[in-house]
Amino acid sequence: MSTSPLTALAVRRLTRRDLSACADLSEDRGWPREEHKWSLLLTAGTGYGIDDPAGGLVAACVVTRYGPPERPELAAIGMVLVAERHSRQGVGRRLMRHVIAEMGTTPLTLHATVYGRPLYDELGFKVSGRAEMVRGVFSPGGPDPGVSTRPATAEDLTAILRLDEEVFGTDRTPMITRLPAFAAQLRVAEEHGRIIGYASAWPNLDNHVVGPLVAMDTGTAKALIASLAAHTDGPLRTDIDVRHEELLAWLKERGLASLSFNSVMTYGIPDLPGDWTRRFAPLTVAAG
Numbered sequence: 001m002s003t004s005p006l007t008a009l010a011v012r013r014l015t016r017r018d019l020s021a022c023a024d025l026s027e028d029r030g031w032p033r034e035e036h037k038w039s040l041l042l043t044a045g046t047g048y049g050i051d052d053p054a055g056g057l058v059a060a061c062v063v064t065r066y067g068p069p070e071r072p073e074l075a076a077i078g079m080v081l082v083a084e085r086h087s088r089q090g091v092g093r094r095l096m097r098h099v100i101a102e103m104g105t106t107p108l109t110l111h112a113t114v115y116g117r118p119l120y121d122e123l124g125f126k127v128s129g130r131a132e133m134v135r136g137v138f139s140p141g142g143p144d145p146g147v148s149t150r151p152a153t154a155e156d157l158t159a160i161l162r163l164d165e166e167v168f169g170t171d172r173t174p175m176i177t178r179l180p181a182f183a184a185q186l187r188v189a190e191e192h193g194r195i196i197g198y199a200s201a202w203p204n205l206d207n208h209v210v211g212p213l214v215a216m217d218t219g220t221a222k223a224l225i226a227s228l229a230a231h232t233d234g235p236l237r238t239d240i241d242v243r244h245e246e247l248l249a250w251l252k253e254r255g256l257a258s259l260s261f262n263s264v265m266t267y268g269i270p271d272l273p274g275d276w277t278r279r280f281a282p283l284t285v286a287a288g
Helices: 003-008 016-027 034-046 091-103 119-121 153-169 218-230 245-253
Strands: 011-014 046-051 057-067 074-082 106-111 126-136 150-151 185-190 194-204 207-213 234-239 255-266 278-279
Touching: 003 091, 003 185, 003 278, 011 091, 016 034, 016 046, 016 057, 016 074, 034 057, 034 074, 034 194, 046 091, 046 119, 057 091, 074 091, 091 119, 106 119, 106 153, 126 245, 153 194, 185 218, 194 218, 207 218, 218 234, 218 245, 234 245, 234 255
Parallel strands: 074 106, 207 234
Antiparallel strands: 011 046, 046 057, 057 074, 106 255, 126 234, 126 255, 150 185, 185 194, 194 207, 207 278, 234 278
């Protein structure tokens, strides 16, 4: 198929009915199917896709909007995939340009792999940071962080949402309120009865992903991860902002190893809003 017919194909909104086709596309590119994550993203965000006339999807991505629904303050783009048989034919560029145009003046962010970054550079995205993915079986030990943690309850949700908006820089209620059902664990850290951090661990294939990870300081972040690990079988995986050097060093001492780096990129704003010093890891790189 030539470039022209592919780039002329219509972009449409995806729904949860497209879950299997999205997972097939992931598998086609050598990614795990990750149906649990796709389901969350297609429910809390908006999927965009290009249908293959021969069946399935030529390309797909998901956009998660944050802030007031009528005027989002930030949107995260993730899961940008093009079928192997249609790669290098301008389809990814066509899909991204459609999304950028549809989002208008809304600032955008994404996590770019080394392979995807040239396209995002071309489209006008700028690098504003880096995240390091680490994975492994957590080995407890070392000094006790001295921070109290416990499982979150329904009564904690208001405080979690308030803290998350303060740290993330905009309201993520539609995503955060889905965490109790999506995650295997949701825990909070407390100081004098006040919630000073929270984190979840959600199942993804043979490991659990730690994210979001929001904490008052590095000690609180360590306590939350240790408490999640104590109630989790198997490996942990997380994506840590590289500016949190102490936490990354501690995780590697505890048995997690570096897997890869992503460039955090923005469009329409020079940097992400909020307080990076308390934002340690995203829920998933696909949604920020």
